Amino acid sequence: MAPESRGIAGATRYVAANGLVALIQRNPSAPTVSVRGEVQVGAVHETASQNGLAAFTGAALIRGAGERTFQQIVAETEERGCSVNAGGGLHTTGFAGKALVEDLPLILAILADMLARPTFPPHEVEKLRGQFLTALRESEQETSTQAWRAARALLYPSEHPYSRLTSGTIETVQALMREDLLRFHQLYHPAATTVAIVGDVEPEAVIATLESSLGAWPPVGPPPGLDLPPVPPLNAALRRDVPMSGKIQSDVVWAVHGLRRTDPDYYPAMMANMILGRLGIGGRLGENVREEQGMAYYCYSNLDADVGAGPWSAVAGVNPANVERAIEALLHEVARFVAEGPTEQEVSDARDYLTGSLVLSLETNDGIAAALLAIERFGLGLDFIERYPAIIGAVSGDQIANAARRYLSTERYVLAVAGPPAENS
Amino acid sequence: MSTPVQAHTLSNGLLVLTREVHSAPVTTSWIWYRVGSRNEPSGETGISHWVEHMLFKGTPSMPRGELDRLIARNGGVFNGFTWIDYTAYYETLPADRIELGLRIESDRMVNSLFDPAEVESERTVIISELEGYANYPETWLDEAVKAMAFTVHPYHHPVIGYKSDLLAITRDELYAYYHTFYTPNNAVLVLVGDFATDTLLQQVEQYFGPLPRGPALPAVRAVEPEPQGERRVTIRRPGPAQYVQIAYLAPDCRSPDFAPLAVLDAVLSGARSLSFMGGGAQTNRSARIYKALVETELAAAAWSTYAPTRDPFLFELSATVREGRDAATVEAALLTEIEKIQQDGVSPEELARVLKQVRAQIAYNNESVTDQALQIGMWEMLDSYRRVETLPQELAAVTAEDVRRVAQTYLTERRRVVGHFIPTEEQDDGA
Numbered sequence: 001m002a003p004e005s006r007g008i009a010g011a012t013r014y015v016a017a018n019g020l021v022a023l024i025q026r027n028p029s030a031p032t033v034s035v036r037g038e039v040q041v042g043a044v045h046e047t048a049s050q051n052g053l054a055a056f057t058g059a060a061l062i063r064g065a066g067e068r069t070f071q072q073i074v075a076e077t078e079e080r081g082c083s084v085n086a087g088g089g090l091h092t093t094g095f096a097g098k099a100l101v102e103d104l105p106l107i108l109a110i111l112a113d114m115l116a117r118p119t120f121p122p123h124e125v126e127k128l129r130g131q132f133l134t135a136l137r138e139s140e141q142e143t144s145t146q147a148w149r150a151a152r153a154l155l156y157p158s159e160h161p162y163s164r165l166t167s168g169t170i171e172t173v174q175a176l177m178r179e180d181l182l183r184f185h186q187l188y189h190p191a192a193t194t195v196a197i198v199g200d201v202e203p204e205a206v207i208a209t210l211e212s213s214l215g216a217w218p219p220v221g222p223p224p225g226l227d228l229p230p231v232p233p234l235n236a237a238l239r240r241d242v243p244m245s246g247k248i249q250s251d252v253v254w255a256v257h258g259l260r261r262t263d264p265d266y267y268p269a270m271m272a273n274m275i276l277g278r279l280g281i282g283g284r285l286g287e288n289v290r291e292e293q294g295m296a297y298y299c300y301s302n303l304d305a306d307v308g309a310g311p312w313s314a315v316a317g318v319n320p321a322n323v324e325r326a327i328e329a330l331l332h333e334v335a336r337f338v339a340e341g342p343t344e345q346e347v348s349d350a351r352d353y354l355t356g357s358l359v360l361s362l363e364t365n366d367g368i369a370a371a372l373l374a375i376e377r378f379g380l381g382l383d384f385i386e387r388y389p390a391i392i393g394a395v396s397g398d399q400i401a402n403a404a405r406r407y408l409s410t411e412r413y414v415l416a417v418a419g420p421p422a423e424n425s
Numbered sequence: 426m427s428t429p430v431q432a433h434t435l436s437n438g439l440l441v442l443t444r445e446v447h448s449a450p451v452t453t454s455w456i457w458y459r460v461g462s463r464n465e466p467s468g469e470t471g472i473s474h475w476v477e478h479m480l481f482k483g484t485p486s487m488p489r490g491e492l493d494r495l496i497a498r499n500g501g502v503f504n505g506f507t508w509i510d511y512t513a514y515y516e517t518l519p520a521d522r523i524e525l526g527l528r529i530e531s532d533r534m535v536n537s538l539f540d541p542a543e544v545e546s547e548r549t550v551i552i553s554e555l556e557g558y559a560n561y562p563e564t565w566l567d568e569a570v571k572a573m574a575f576t577v578h579p580y581h582h583p584v585i586g587y588k589s590d591l592l593a594i595t596r597d598e599l600y601a602y603y604h605t606f607y608t609p610n611n612a613v614l615v616l617v618g619d620f621a622t623d624t625l626l627q628q629v630e631q632y633f634g635p636l637p638r639g640p641a642l643p644a645v646r647a648v649e650p651e652p653q654g655e656r657r658v659t660i661r662r663p664g665p666a667q668y669v670q671i672a673y674l675a676p677d678c679r680s681p682d683f684a685p686l687a688v689l690d691a692v693l694s695g696a697r698s699l700s701f702m703g704g705g706a707q708t709n710r711s712a713r714i715y716k717a718l719v720e721t722e723l724a725a726a727a728w729s730t731y732a733p734t735r736d737p738f739l740f741e742l743s744a745t746v747r748e749g750r751d752a753a754t755v756e757a758a759l760l761t762e763i764e765k766i767q768q769d770g771v772s773p774e775e776l777a778r779v780l781k782q783v784r785a786q787i788a789y790n791n792e793s794v795t796d797q798a799l800q801i802g803m804w805e806m807l808d809s810y811r812r813v814e815t816l817p818q819e820l821a822a823v824t825a826e827d828v829r830r831v832a833q834t835y836l837t838e839r840r841r842v843v844g845h846f847i848p849t850e851e852q853d854d855g856a
Contacts, residue, residue: 029448030791031788032788032792078710078711078712078782079711079781081706081708081782083708100788127720131747134725134747134748137748140665141663141665246664247560248556248559248560249556249557249559249560279493279497280490280493280497281481291546292546294545294549294550295549295553297554317553317557319553349497352498352499353497356499356519357500357502360451360500360501360502360517363793364793366704
């Protein structure tokens with residue numbers, strides 16, 4: 001075992017009286033510290049008519065917290081070369097800080113205020129809304145945004161939060177009130193919060209600092225649960241084209257329903273995804289669409305396995321004239337993978353990559369903190385990194401082929417294309 | 426804070442820069458070539474970047490696909506990129522596998538195939554890359570501003586090249602360009618990580634030592650003349666917002682005025698992370714431009730940029746205009762921030778803050794061997810790797826008066842290009 005792996009296994013896991021979980025890892029290689037955390041509250045807890053509320057609330061946390069204004073927070077942190085940030089995502093609201101080690105108490109105090117005592121000053125909420133609306137107008141005119149919006153709407157029923165984008169829409173963000181942010185913030189709960197702290201720190205001293213910051217966040221009521229609506233299976237190939245004038249390139253998104261991170265099929269499916277569309281320059285998909293046919297600068301697949309079953313998708317950016325050829329190539333590779341499964345060589349390559357690259361992902365404080373958060377979120381145990389090579393080594397080619405057959409399909413899928421309108425010539 | 430860089434030169438002229446870092450069992454190997462879009466003749470724009478792509482397309486001993494597979498099998502990551510002044514390739518690997526990086530880079534420095542079928546397939550991949558960039562309104566504005574800012578120097582054209590050149594460049598032109606610039610005496614190998622220098626240098630000698638020295642390189646002769654007045658350009662296309670970009674011709678990184686201009690940039694926008702791979706602290710929200718443009722709700726985003734370059738390049742101001750505001754107002758607000766510094770200079774507190782931010786960003790950057798090697802190699806391409814170590818002192822020596830002087834000298838009306846992007850009406854809302 002590499003020293004890092006033992007390092008993670010030896011991380012300190014501390015549960016505060018309010019239920020907050022802290023994971024602390026000493027890494028003396030630089031005089032820096034990274035804080036990364038998440039509250040298990042996100043866009044999955046918002047309604048369709050308030051789409052964007054989790055993102056807006058998360059981004060507003062820094063706009064005033066405790067005794068400090070936004071201007072005081074950024075002035076006080078930035079003059080020391082530190083930073084703090086927060087943002088709302090699909091399942092969680094993330095927060096992060098970076099500091100030279102002597103400034104850790106400052107950023108923990110500010111992050112605790114942001115989570116427990118945000119003030120949402122009305123003029124700051126309006127300022128932020130203006131920035132959100134401009135960013136939304138920009139992303140609404142991106143082909144990838146439009147293709148993904150269409151693909152998610154086809155893949156999930158409208159009552160399911162996965163059917164939308166977390167950014168919200170211009171209409172929903174315009175309609176959000178400050179009271180909505182205050183109410184949504186009530187869902188944040190210390191017992192639904194994990195924080196990872198990694199750097200040149202002594203765990204005992206960090207715990208003492210936490211006691212007076214995040215550990216002092218009073219719990220109100222029970223932590224929020226999550227009840228995702230059922231997802232009816234796809235029974236046909238569904239397609240939606242989104243014409244966008246003024247664009248040069250089209251984005252193609254193909255997707256099926258994937259699986260949860262805690263599903264027993266997770267490791268075989270994850271390795272199937274590596275082989276189909278990630279290893280090297282985009283796995284088999286990249287080999288066909290980019291390397292063999294020269295049609296796209298990017299073509300790859302993604303398995304979004306989280307608390308719920310997110311999309312298992314493949315994407316490509318292609319010239320409008322090549323859209324149909326690219327779709328054919330994507331479907332051809334999916335069909336071939338489902339029919340034949342992986343080769344022995346592919347399985348062994350994927351295994352070697354996943355186990356060999358562990359040390360790379362654990363090089364920096366941010367990397368270690370991200371690993372610790374994932375371990376806590378999915379209940380993997382602090383010895384997960386030590387067990388990981390054996391977990392990956394135990395996945396067989398047959399299991400990978402079975403996972404591919406169970407989830408991938410060339411008859412039941414969704415397809416979305418956003419780009420320049422088709423030419424009639 | 427970090428161990429010193431050691432320099433070694435092989436008999437064929439290859440410069441090898443090493444830094445031992447034993448904090449994690451990881452080593453990175455970078456090879457840098459002194460070639461970028463700056464070296465491209467008219468009619469061959471984009472050729473440096475295309476050559477970079479061809480170096481992933483195989484050699485006789487390592488067919489296409491083998492390189493990616495070997496790196497993946499060894500648990501590594503790799504990439505390559507082309508910029509105006511340089512082209513670089515790296516592999517970051519578990520430390521006991523770093524020999525693979527040496528094998529790959531020594532092989533493809535001289536043995537890349539440039540197979541005609543692969544050249545044709547990559548032509549359309551690169552055009553696809555260009556078309557992807559063209560989906561963004563900022564690309565159109567940026568290319569127009571740079572084209573106007575440089576009338577003589579090849580910084581005029583984008584790194585990706587012009588589509589007409591990408592359609593016309595031949596396999597033989599690519600191969601000739603490769604042979605001209607990919608030689609040990611035009612390259613720098615940077616190794617940072619968990620190794621014993623003496624042992625690793627023996628392997629470097631084994632892989633790179635036999636490569637033949639190449640001929641002297643064609644010089645870039647063009648010198649951009651002193652601009653003779655403000656130039657303005659307005660791009661009108663479908664788009665979601667108005668954008669403003671102001672570009673002043675500014676000194677290269679070897680000028681004594683580089684450090685004062687870098688401090689000026691940081692006073693305006695915070696001291697940025699040194700790595701394009703991210704990982705630093707965000708420091709712009711307490712700086713002058715954010716306060717004057719974003720806090721006042723004129724812009725949704727606004728920033729300055731000033732990067733070290735080989736030849737004089739640009740000091741730039743950019744903003745995304747907020748709904749209900751207009752480009753002219755935002756332009757005026759950006760220029761007011763420059764005028765304030767020209768008249769009143771900067772405060773001692775601002776200088777102290779910039780220095781603290783720079784020191785913190787260096788510390789964050791040093792967590793990763795890949796990021797360290799990036800800094801060492803980039804500075805050696807532009808001037809000398811020693812700048813990595815001297816830069817903090819250079820910045821610390823800058824006075825408030827220096828900052829005011831360079832703002833007065835370089836950020837003038839006659840040295841600037843002002844670009845606006847104004848959306849046309851026919852944009853489909855995509856719904």
